[in-house]
Structures are given as C-alpha cells and as structure tokens.
Amino acid sequence: MAVLHTTNKSPLQTRDLESCLRLTRPGCGILLLExxxxxxxxxxxxxxxxxxxxxxxxxxxxxxxxxxxGFTPEEVIAGVEVVDYGGFVDLVAEHHHVQAWV
Amino acid sequence: MSDTEAGEGGNRKVKRFMIVNRKAPYGTIYALEALEVVLIGAAFDQDVSLVFADDGVYQLKKGQQTKGIGQKNFSPSYRALGDYDIEKLYVERESLQARGLAPADLLVPVRVLGSAELSVLMDEQDVVLSF
Amino acid sequence: MKFGILVNEGPYQHQASDSAYQFAVAALAKGHEIYRVFFYNDGVNNANKLTEPPQDDRNITRQWSALAAEHNLDMVVCVAAGLRRGIKAEILAPGFNISGLGQLIQAGIEADRLVVFGD
Structure with missing residues (x-):
C-alpha cells in the first residue's frame, strides 16, 4: 500500500513541493491542495x-x-487528476498513511 | 501495518510514529511544540522516531544563545530525549549539506541518511506528524 | 474507516481549519467515522467562542461546533497550547474539550489514518 503525501503551498513561493518530491518514491500519491x-x-x-x-x-x-x-481542470497539466473533498477522503482511505508536507 | 503484541491486560497496539521537523526554531513555534509532542509520545510506548530535514536541521545546531531574543533556549531538551528512550533521530544528508552543516555541528548524536534511504523509512511508518 | 484529524492553524489566518472541516464533512458523508479532531499549535484558536466574523463570512468555530453536535464528534484542544494562547474552559465553544497531548497520540494509535492540516 503506497503512501499519500499532501502539500499545500505554492511551489512558486516555497520549496515544500521540491522537498516532497526529493523525499518520496515512485508509486506514491501526491495531493496538491490550498x-x-x-x-x-x-x-x-x-x-x-x-x-x-x-x-x-x-x-x-x-x-x-x-x-x-479562478482556474479550471483544463488548465491543469496532463497526467494530474482533479478530485473533490470526497476524492481526498477516498485517497486517504486507499493509502497506507498520509504525510503532510506542511 | 502496526504490530500487535500481548501486553498486560490484553492486546497493546504498537505503531510506528514519525515526527517530521522541517522548520527552523524560534522564528515560529512549530519546533518547540513538536518537541512537546515527542516528550508526551514517549510515555505511550510507541515506536517513535524523529526526522529533521530542510530548515528543521537547524533545530539541532550547537551553540544556540537565545537571551538576546527573549525566548527560552529549548535545544538542551533534544539531548534529554535518550532519557525518554527516544533514540531514533534521523537527519537528511542533503539538508545538512545544503546548509553547510556536518554532524559535528549538531548538539546530539543522529543518524544521517540520504534522501533515498529516508524516503524508505518514511514509507514504513504508520503515523506521520509533521510540524 | 476511522480518521483522526489534526488542525495546527487558527481560523481565518490560514485555510487549514477550513480544509480540515471540509475533509471531515466529506468523510462523514461517506460513512466514515471521525475518531477525534485534535487542535494544536495556533489551531487551538478554533475553539474560541468569542470569535465574531462579519455576517457574510463563515463562522468557523460554529461550523465545528455544529458538526460535533450532529455527529457526536470528539474535538480536543491541547491544554498546553491552549493555555499559552489564552484558550481556557470559560471561552470554549460547544463541543470542544480541553485535554492533553496524549489525546493526539491516542488518536494516532486508535485511528486508521491521521490527517494533518497545517501551514
């Protein structure tokens, strides 16, 4: 069972996403929120x-x-899946544990 | 998943808890309040480990002198973690190097792991508390 | 499935509490159980019943209280973090309780997943 990672800050402003990518392995899930x-x-x-x-x-x-x-799913890069809060809940349930890159 | 071992009075769950510290001390309260979680967590007989990465490695820098900013220097508490049977302290090598730090600059013995090794360790946890 | 939720930021200043609330609502709607919501760091300010946002804004504290009443949620405010910030029993909104950090560890042990919302 893979791990779900969450990150909530703009990668244009902070390096949290960069750290998340450096310290995660192929196969994991990463949810971008906020x-x-x-x-x-x-x-x-x-x-x-x-x-x-x-x-x-x-x-x-x-x-x-x-x-x-002010953005739509069409403006999201290919290969990224858009989910709602229910989808967020499903992702948490489907993964072994959640790690927040706060 | 977590191990279950028979303790007195029935089954006792032991989970792998990891406290991830990625923020520097004093500028915000996260480092101090994360340490308070660790000290309480020690009483629950769980498998607790601490990770210091990114600016979190600065929490362990030797020679902190906080008199001038009017805050309590809580860094000596990291040296007391052993008394609480918390002995798994991991520091990410890449974070140390990016900050020009070596293990000798840290106030407590740690295990230095590369990001690849550390990511494996993170995956093996049951509960990750990030501050 | 049993979820534990950790809220580490205060209301309004940061979206963390809003996100945690939306997550909790969605989880309950899907029939999951919320084992506990634990408020830590500035997150303890979510329990302050004296908060009075403008009429046209959401009242985050009241949202949590209402959710707790409807679903019998266990919402715990860390005593140490609360005292530091003046969050005491006399200003606690309905549904919130003050207790120790052990309740957070307990949530980690008992819940199937612990989800952290912070800065």
Missing part, C-alpha cells in the same frame, strides 16, 4: 517539474481549491 494547486497549472514554470514527477507518481489536485483561485 495554495499548492498553483503548482499543477500548465502556465507556470513549476508545471514542467510536476509533469516530470507525474511519470512515476500519481498526482492529484483538489478541484474546489483550483476553482476558488
């Missing part, structure tokens, strides 16, 4: 890094946080 959703956008320079990570990790972004910030 300000971390900016990291999943095609339009930012952080997007390329995440697209690379999405090759061997499952990346999720919290849709309500995306919508609140």
């Amino acid at each position: 300000d971390a959703v900016y990291g999943a956008l095609k339009s930012t320079e952080a997007g390329a890094r995440l697209a690379e990570a999405a090759k061997d990790r499952r990346i999720y972004v919290l849709g309500p946080d995306l919508a609140a910030r």
